[in-house]
Amino acid sequence: MESKAAELAAEQQHFDLAHKHRERLRAELGETPDAAANAGTGRRLAIFRRNRKEALAQPGEGVAVGRIDTADDEVYYVGRDRIVDDQNQILVVSWKTPVGGLFYEASVEEPRGLRRKRTFRCDGNRILDFDDLVFQQLAAAVSALEPAPTELPDGALLAELDRERTGSMRDIVATIQAAQHRLIRTPLDRLLVIEGGPGTGKTAVALHRVSWLLYNHRDQLRPRDVLVVGPHPAFTRYIRSVLPLLGDTDVEQLDIDQLGPAVQRGRPERPQIRRIKGEARMARLLARALDARIGTPEPAERMLFDGRFITLSGVEVAAAVADARQAGGPYAQRRQRLRARLADLVRERGGPPEPERLAPVENLLERLWPLQSAPAFLRGLFGSTARLANAGGDEFTAEELALLHRRGADRLSAEVWSVADVPLLDELEELLNGVSRRFRHIVVDEVQDLSPMQLRAVARRSSTGSLTIVGDLAQSTGAWARDHWEEVTEHLPSALPMVVLGLRYGYRVPRQVFELAARLLPIAAPNVQQTRVVRDGPRDPGEHVVEPGERPGRVAQLAKEHLDAGRFVGIVCPAACRAEIEFALHANDLPWGRADQGELERSINLVSPQEAKGLEFDAVIVVEPEEIVAEDPRGHRLLFVALTRTIRYLDVVCAGQVLPLDPPGDVTDRIPRQRVVVEPDPDPTVELSSLDRLAEDLAALVSAGAPVTAWDEVLQRTAALLDERSGRSRPKGRHHRP
Numbered sequence: 001m002e003s004k005a006a007e008l009a010a011e012q013q014h015f016d017l018a019h020k021h022r023e024r025l026r027a028e029l030g031e032t033p034d035a036a037a038n039a040g041t042g043r044r045l046a047i048f049r050r051n052r053k054e055a056l057a058q059p060g061e062g063v064a065v066g067r068i069d070t071a072d073d074e075v076y077y078v079g080r081d082r083i084v085d086d087q088n089q090i091l092v093v094s095w096k097t098p099v100g101g102l103f104y105e106a107s108v109e110e111p112r113g114l115r116r117k118r119t120f121r122c123d124g125n126r127i128l129d130f131d132d133l134v135f136q137q138l139a140a141a142v143s144a145l146e147p148a149p150t151e152l153p154d155g156a157l158l159a160e161l162d163r164e165r166t167g168s169m170r171d172i173v174a175t176i177q178a179a180q181h182r183l184i185r186t187p188l189d190r191l192l193v194i195e196g197g198p199g200t201g202k203t204a205v206a207l208h209r210v211s212w213l214l215y216n217h218r219d220q221l222r223p224r225d226v227l228v229v230g231p232h233p234a235f236t237r238y239i240r241s242v243l244p245l246l247g248d249t250d251v252e253q254l255d256i257d258q259l260g261p262a263v264q265r266g267r268p269e270r271p272q273i274r275r276i277k278g279e280a281r282m283a284r285l286l287a288r289a290l291d292a293r294i295g296t297p298e299p300a301e302r303m304l305f306d307g308r309f310i311t312l313s314g315v316e317v318a319a320a321v322a323d324a325r326q327a328g329g330p331y332a333q334r335r336q337r338l339r340a341r342l343a344d345l346v347r348e349r350g351g352p353p354e355p356e357r358l359a360p361v362e363n364l365l366e367r368l369w370p371l372q373s374a375p376a377f378l379r380g381l382f383g384s385t386a387r388l389a390n391a392g393g394d395e396f397t398a399e400e401l402a403l404l405h406r407r408g409a410d411r412l413s414a415e416v417w418s419v420a421d422v423p424l425l426d427e428l429e430e431l432l433n434g435v436s437r438r439f440r441h442i443v444v445d446e447v448q449d450l451s452p453m454q455l456r457a458v459a460r461r462s463s464t465g466s467l468t469i470v471g472d473l474a475q476s477t478g479a480w481a482r483d484h485w486e487e488v489t490e491h492l493p494s495a496l497p498m499v500v501l502g503l504r505y506g507y508r509v510p511r512q513v514f515e516l517a518a519r520l521l522p523i524a525a526p527n528v529q530q531t532r533v534v535r536d537g538p539r540d541p542g543e544h545v546v547e548p549g550e551r552p553g554r555v556a557q558l559a560k561e562h563l564d565a566g567r568f569v570g571i572v573c574p575a576a577c578r579a580e581i582e583f584a585l586h587a588n589d590l591p592w593g594r595a596d597q598g599e600l601e602r603s604i605n606l607v608s609p610q611e612a613k614g615l616e617f618d619a620v621i622v623v624e625p626e627e628i629v630a631e632d633p634r635g636h637r638l639l640f641v642a643l644t645r646t647i648r649y650l651d652v653v654c655a656g657q658v659l660p661l662d663p664p665g666d667v668t669d670r671i672p673r674q675r676v677v678v679e680p681d682p683d684p685t686v687e688l689s690s691l692d693r694l695a696e697d698l699a700a701l702v703s704a705g706a707p708v709t710a711w712d713e714v715l716q717r718t719a720a721l722l723d724e725r726s727g728r729s730r731p732k733g734r735h736h737r738p
């Protein structure tokens with residue numbers, strides 16, 4: 001038998017050879033293409049070559065992650081790219097091919113025709129070591145073991161999991177587990193729900209599935225046909241490099257908030273209003289409101305053409321309107337139909353044939369079927385109690401409609417829209433003009449929290465019903481916290497079979513941390529299957545119970561310690577403590593990134609528990625768990641999310657309990673507070689005056705945008721700006737707070 005050193009040397013030779021040919025291919029793809037038959041073909045060829053070149057793994061990366069030997073002694077190296085030599089002999093097969101898939105699928109119970117599976121550990125293209133699984137030997141030796149050894153992490157996986165994190169997710173091609181691969185290769189024509197606890201690899205699997213589908217269905221699926229939707233900008237930035245690393249550069253990746261027209265976003269909104277706006281009945285309200293814009297003709301419609309009157313009877317115009325109303329298609333398309341019909345009627349009575357001489361028809365059309373844009377329409381609707389009452393039908397109470405009512409900005413361009421407004425605008429866009437772009441496959445991550453209106457925005461972009469939706473009910477919080485997948489999928493109609501597949505092994509969270517977090521599960525999500533963690537962390541979670549005044553200082557001190565040790569740090573902080581933590585970081589000269597602005601590139605990152613979903617850090621500091629629990633009706637789930645963001649270190653800093661296990665609702669008002677809080681209106685039925693509402697919105701904006709110490713300053717500057725705009729001189733002492 002060969003010594004390991006000799007085997008290593010032989011393997012390295014193969015790696016070097018494959019590397020040489022990969023670089024040869026890269027150089028060839030960079031060359032100017034030969035003259036093509038025509039310019040179009042030449043351009044397409046150039047694009048093909050560019051894409052192919054961009055899809056190649058970087059020169060510094062290893063050519064293969066593993067090798068499989070079949071029972072017939074055939075040998076295949078498996079890597080990110082297919083690599084051939086100049087005689088077209090295969091040196092490495094892609095992980096996405098059926099043969100490449102065997103590397104992940106083969107197990108002791110089901111060797112799938114393999115004799116051996118070899119996993120390489122590399123530094124770039126230099127092999128450091130390899131591990132072998134010889135299936136027959138292993139089957140004989142461990143037949144009594146439970147669970148099967150292939151479900152347990154091997155050295156390569158553990159090394160990969162212990163790697164230090166950055167603000168960008170990486171691919172997992174080298175260490176995809178058999179259970180994960182089964183999900184990756186689920187057929188395209190499914191509505192696939194990937195569920196599993198925190199850190200089980202749901203996001204990673206969904207992204208690798210995209211790459212696998214693109215490769216294996218390249219006849220029907222191009223990168224432009226695929227959309228990946230994430231919950232917020234920091235998440236999208238975190239995951240956006242995975243697909244390019246897998247060689248798929250042109251897949252659209254958006255935040256859920258980007259599914260809608262380009263309008264100014266950022267309007268704060270009370271939870272009760274957000275909830276109503278998210279409900280599916282809003283779609284019906286919008287449809288009724290739009291229908292109500294269609295007018296009724298006069299008994300006789302008289303129009304002047306080149307000095308001659310033509311009269312259409314109200315009955316025939318009403319028939320034309322009714323015909324357009326009943327026709328299928330978006331509002332704008334049916335408007336065209338009405339225009340054509342009115343023009344015909346006018347011509348039948350001797351009107352001018354040229355469209356440009358039909359201005360009176362245009363005027364009539366505008367009165368009967370006015371042109372609309374989604375933002376202008378919604379602004380008008382929210383601004384009118386009468387229109388809201390009319391459109392609400394018997395589906396909304398007067399109190400609910402009053403909550404929807406708001407005074408619009410003076411100009412449409414100055415209107416700021418809320419997160420819950422965006423799906424309404426999108427729905428209107430669909431009603432008015434139809435969807436502009438559809439996709440053949442859509443992936444939605446952190447789907448468990450999306451409102452029905454947001455899910456409708458996803459559904460209308462799907463041309464096939466082929467979706468991969470990813471989430472965890474135990475992490476479902478906010479206005480739309482759910483307990484069953486049907487509550488999500490009912491808004492994603494698909495003619496394709498729905499399958500719910502789970503991942504059970506937790507790769508991110510170390511055992512000691514998970515044991516702490518899992519104590520929340522009986523309250524947070526009693527019906528959700530528990531995750532089995534695969535590794536230990538370096539230490540138990542640090543529990544720092546301090547006086548309220550010491551809290552920010554302790555957080556800053558811990559953040560600095562982790563920073564000095566070179567760790568990527570996440571501070572998960574409830575809104576109530578945000579200002580004091582920002583202040584402490586500032587005072588200690590610690591620069592930090594704000595996840596609410598999509599940043600995740602600093603060594604220290606300040607994230608709300610809601611923004612923390614889907615993210616991970618080397619070290620996590622969770623601030624005041626009781627406040628996190630108090631922040632959401634399903635606050636224990638929110639705390640579960642916060643505690644499970646770490647891949648190694650966890651510290652909890654609090655004046656209250658480290659792990660509040662009281663039933664929801666009992667945990668507020670026990671922690672001494674040292675700040676001004678702008679509480680949302682507790683009673684939705686109380687009708688606030690519009691000035692109070694404006695003040696409330698402003699207060700929410702100020703408190704979210706500046707530390708408490710700067711509020712007075714911001715308000716004074718705002719007053720000065722308003723004075724300047726209105727041309728008033730500024731009375732002395734105005735807006736002064738002692």
Ligand SMILES: Nc1ncnc2c1ncn2[C@@H]1O[C@H](COP(=O)(O)OP(=O)(O)OP(=O)(O)O)[C@@H](O)[C@H]1O
Pocket residue numbers: 157160161170172175176177180196197198199200201202203204205472475507508613614615616
């Ligand atoms: N097979 C694997 N090999 C290496 N790393 C893996 C593997 N599976 C998952 N991981 C890593 O585990 C971490 C968690 O994965 P991921 O974010 O996909 O989990 P998740 O289930 O989406 O978590 P959450 O529910 O918290 O969003 C990531 O760093 C990911 O790269």
